[in-house]
Amino acid sequence: MRRDRHGGAIRGGRSVRRPFGVLAAIAVFGLTATVAVAPLTNLETIRAAAADGLARDSVAAAAQRVSVEPGTEPAALSTESYVASTGPETLIDGGTNLDWAKLVIVEGGWPLTEENVTFMMRWMRQENGADNWWNRNNPLNNGQGSGGGSGLGSYPTLVEAAYYAAENLQSGRYPEVDAALARGDSADATAQAIWASAWASSHYGYGTHWSSRPYEVIEAPPSAWGR
Template identity: 75%
Template structure:
């Protein structure tokens, strides 16, 4: 059962609370906020900067690098990239090579200088100009320049040639070079071996061979020894076994 008082108050409140109609005001359109416009412009600037960084190439070591107009994003433009001073350039390695004088090269050359070098190679002595000069003078005293390959025995070596007096011969000049080095390192010529190992004086090595037992005349202890410039003369291919 409803409370009559409550129902009467509600009815009265409805009557009192009847809405009042007011005339409607026209609201002018709101203009865009300046603050919101600035924020939108900032966002567009950031996006433009990020797009430019994505297109731009990575910096290369070595400082500022101008790019050719043809390589730039827009024809006619030139870009410059600044690189930090602490960026190190990559290390480039260079291979090194050492050239050695081999037997085949000397045999192909075929001259008296090549044979002198071949003796030095067989004895593992340094191929210096002083050592070559000594060898050329020595060969000239033994056989003469024009026929230095006589009997394929340029130094008139008795070891391995079949002639103890040095009048023997070898099959080729290659064997002659081997036995010449072997004889000089046999222990009978230590001063000559040591002088060739130094390789710094043709005159000192010549004095060592004069004082040795290689030649009974001892080359007159230098009086029969010529120091004039040597000539480069080629031997016949057959003397080399070619």
């Protein structure tokens, strides 16, 4: 069999070349065409998506970033406590010896603690019996402002009596009692201060005439409050 110069067989005067070169050319053309016809928009979409992803990451990072000035201390949790104050009108409306004891404390600006209230209730009981604690509208037999220097005077109402009791205790004549009430942490300590003072000439027997039994809550007649 005759062959031409390219190695192809010559049949009937015509040369027949091997198909490998043609197939290779077709394959190269197909690959080139595939790349050429790939939609440009797909590449742009990929780039846009990548850029969008970077933007979201940047926003997220910025959102999570907290700037703190140098030397800034963390804020301390407030543990302040608040105590609701009892107004005079509420106590006057209550009308009991317990309300009057609290009214004296409020008038004096002392802390309205259980110890202060207990002291006042025991003291009132020593000055006037519990069943008649509003006697002469002067529960503590206070001489200041009552018209009776010996403590046997009276007040128009229990409201004035509370005011003058607080005023007298803060007059400077009873500094230890005032200081004990300002602390408000011990009914016994305040009692000892009043025993040692000149409030009562008997000094309450320095405690021998002082009862610490539980006190009774008793209401006074409305007229004693000026109602």
